[in-house]
Amino acid sequence: MNDTRIRTRTRIPLRKRLLVRLLIASVLIAVCSVAATAWLAVTTTTRALREEQGQALADDMDILARLSGYAATHPDWTGVGATVRELSARTGRRIALTTADRRPLADSAPRGTSLPPSAAATVDPLRTDTYSEPGAQLSGTDPRVVGPYRLTPIERTKLDAVARARQRCLSRYGVDTTVTHTPSGRPVITASDSTALSGYAFDECGDGQLDTPAPTEEKALTALQGRAGGCLTRAGLDPDIPLVFGTGVPGTSGRALTLAPVLAKVLGGADAGKTALRAAQTCFETARRAQLDPYVAPVAELFLGVGDDLAAPRWVMSPANKAKVVGAAGLVLAVTVAVTAVVATRLVRPLRALTEAAQQPPDRHARVPVTTQDETGILAEAFNDLAERRERLEVQRKALVSDVAHELRSPLTNIRGWLEVTRDGLVEPDTELLGALHEEALILQRVIDDLRDLAAADAGTLRLHREPVPADDLLAQVAAAHRVAADTAGVRLCTETEGAPWLDADPVRLRQALGNLVTNAVRHTPPDGTVALTARGDGDRVVLEVADTGTGIAADDLPHVFERFWRAEKSRSRRTGGSGLGLPIVRHLTVAHGGTAQATSTPGAGSVFTLRLPAATPPGDG
Numbered sequence: 001m002n003d004t005r006i007r008t009r010t011r012i013p014l015r016k017r018l019l020v021r022l023l024i025a026s027v028l029i030a031v032c033s034v035a036a037t038a039w040l041a042v043t044t045t046t047r048a049l050r051e052e053q054g055q056a057l058a059d060d061m062d063i064l065a066r067l068s069g070y071a072a073t074h075p076d077w078t079g080v081g082a083t084v085r086e087l088s089a090r091t092g093r094r095i096a097l098t099t100a101d102r103r104p105l106a107d108s109a110p111r112g113t114s115l116p117p118s119a120a121a122t123v124d125p126l127r128t129d130t131y132s133e134p135g136a137q138l139s140g141t142d143p144r145v146v147g148p149y150r151l152t153p154i155e156r157t158k159l160d161a162v163a164r165a166r167q168r169c170l171s172r173y174g175v176d177t178t179v180t181h182t183p184s185g186r187p188v189i190t191a192s193d194s195t196a197l198s199g200y201a202f203d204e205c206g207d208g209q210l211d212t213p214a215p216t217e218e219k220a221l222t223a224l225q226g227r228a229g230g231c232l233t234r235a236g237l238d239p240d241i242p243l244v245f246g247t248g249v250p251g252t253s254g255r256a257l258t259l260a261p262v263l264a265k266v267l268g269g270a271d272a273g274k275t276a277l278r279a280a281q282t283c284f285e286t287a288r289r290a291q292l293d294p295y296v297a298p299v300a301e302l303f304l305g306v307g308d309d310l311a312a313p314r315w316v317m318s319p320a321n322k323a324k325v326v327g328a329a330g331l332v333l334a335v336t337v338a339v340t341a342v343v344a345t346r347l348v349r350p351l352r353a354l355t356e357a358a359q360q361p362p363d364r365h366a367r368v369p370v371t372t373q374d375e376t377g378i379l380a381e382a383f384n385d386l387a388e389r390r391e392r393l394e395v396q397r398k399a400l401v402s403d404v405a406h407e408l409r410s411p412l413t414n415i416r417g418w419l420e421v422t423r424d425g426l427v428e429p430d431t432e433l434l435g436a437l438h439e440e441a442l443i444l445q446r447v448i449d450d451l452r453d454l455a456a457a458d459a460g461t462l463r464l465h466r467e468p469v470p471a472d473d474l475l476a477q478v479a480a481a482h483r484v485a486a487d488t489a490g491v492r493l494c495t496e497t498e499g500a501p502w503l504d505a506d507p508v509r510l511r512q513a514l515g516n517l518v519t520n521a522v523r524h525t526p527p528d529g530t531v532a533l534t535a536r537g538d539g540d541r542v543v544l545e546v547a548d549t550g551t552g553i554a555a556d557d558l559p560h561v562f563e564r565f566w567r568a569e570k571s572r573s574r575r576t577g578g579s580g581l582g583l584p585i586v587r588h589l590t591v592a593h594g595g596t597a598q599a600t601s602t603p604g605a606g607s608v609f610t611l612r613l614p615a616a617t618p619p620g621d622g
Contacts, residue, residue: 022347026340027333034329059091060304064121067097071297072125072144080297081106096303097123105300119301126289126296141288144183147295148220151185155214162209163187169205186214224287231283237276350376354383411440451581464506464592468616471535471542472497474507478514479533482522490527493518498536504616505593513589514546516582517609521548524607537615541595544611553601561599562587586611 014020066087070080080097088095088108096107096115107113125142151159163179166189170177176192189210213221229239350371357366367387370380418437421427475495486493503510514533521531529549536543553561562583590597590611601607 022340022344023337026336030333030336034332038329056093059093060120063087063091063093063095063304064123064302067123067300067302068125068128068142069144071123071300072142074297075295077105077297077300084108094303094305096305098301098303100299100301102301109305115303116305120304121302122299123297123302124299126292140285141292145292145296146182146184147292148223149184149217151214151216155216156185159185159187159210159214162207163189166205166207166210173204184217220291224284224291227287227291228283231286232280235276235279235283237280237283241280347376350380354380357383357387408444411444414440464509466504466506466593468619469503469505469507469510470618471501471503471544474503474510474514475533475535475544478511478518481511481515482518485519486522486531489522489525490529491522491525492528492530493522493533494530495533497534500618501535501537501542502616502618503542504614509589510593510613513586513611514544516586517546520582521546521550521607521609524548525550529606538612540615541612542615544613545608547606547608549606552603552605552607553599554603558599558601562597 066083067080070083071077074080077097084095084097084106085108087093094107094109094113096109096113097105098115098119099105102115125145127140128142160179167177167179170189177189178192180188180190182188187210225240232239232241350368353368357368360366367384368380370377370384415437418427418433422429422433427433472495475497479493479495483493518531518533525531525548531546531548534545534547586609587597590613593613595611595613598610598612599607600610
């Protein structure tokens, strides 16, 4: 009935069972793993696609720039096939170039491959807004289109000499410059730190030759002025508006064509001046395109694709792939749950056995089978050891109660008996009777003192007053205290010390421990025998030995000599065999000092009790 009540009261809720917790934990781990893996895969794929798209866009821009540069430097598309094939091999893209009416000009794909409905871009170096070189998006003209503005070799040589002379002049003023060349061949001086060339050094070194048009450029500018005259006239402007060759909106030769300040000639104020300026710029840009048109290739359509396929790359997860992902995730969850269930069942089974064994009454001392070699098996072994220790402690507790009762009952019975016969007048209370009663009282006092010392040692309240103690003095004091008892028993008591070891110990407690050993040795040594006390140093330890030539201790009894109330001969009384508390007290006092106690014996030859205690530095040597 009680067992049923205990099991009912300790029934574990389903949500708190170890098996359920393991299953929930495994499912959460599996879900998190699948989610993390999926997130990582999606993130990685997305990043890869973005990088691929960015690389593809960069490749497309490079292809357009190369083809625009080809058109800017060639009057037609003859020979562009080699460039198209080289770009296709480097980028892995299919490149097709056609005229405006879809007539093929060059194609990296095999002949007969169809074109898509629309082109990716239009290649026109005179009307571009996607080329990334400086000035292209502002003027709408590829700066590599130079046409009639290309300098002759003689003009280039002359201008290069002027540029080097100006560079040397600027270097004398601490201005570091570099010389670059425009597509037309004209040198340009720029500061190395990208700052503008101005100030005193510029005024001293500037001679105006680099800003003056060369004859070739002057001829081209005059032709441009004539082409723009009709447009300027129709816009109501002076057809002779001068062009200034300097810095401004990039136009021809990589330099600049800007209008002179003509706003004073335009009526209508500031707003009208801006309108006139925009009209003049439009006229000149139109005229410039017409001037450069014979020098560039015709407009072409550009088609781009992947390999032989013109379709843009696209990553789409099909329903079959989605089903595979879902199926793989479900399989992972199922396998995780199954493995967890098997492992959890194996883990829970021995734990349940441990729980049932622990719920047994204390007198049952239940054991559990050890079926595994893992942590659970170790726990089962520890539980079995605990049960065995509990059983031994229970036996010792019962024996302790019996022994204590016996040790106290014997002297109390004697005292009571003598007091009763004295009260009844059967015995006179003489000195001999009083001496006997006093001896019984001393026996009671010694038993009670021994029990008190053991209780203090068990509770950890045994106080020690440590100090450096010379080993030879300690042995001499113990021998002197037991000299009379040894002489009475006919036993020779001697001491011997090797060197001059010192102990870190409580001298009173240590004399008590050695006294118990000497008392036992004298009691178990026959007349004419010997009890020897020796001391020697052993590193940071001092070894104390009490050896006798007595009857010895049997090998089966030797492990029990330090147990409470243990006697080798159960028939011995308190007066013949002691209380059985002396050696346990020796062990507790030795352990309290941080040492160890050990006993060895040869039956018929004697016994040796060895104490190893911490050594101390003699006073004055530190």
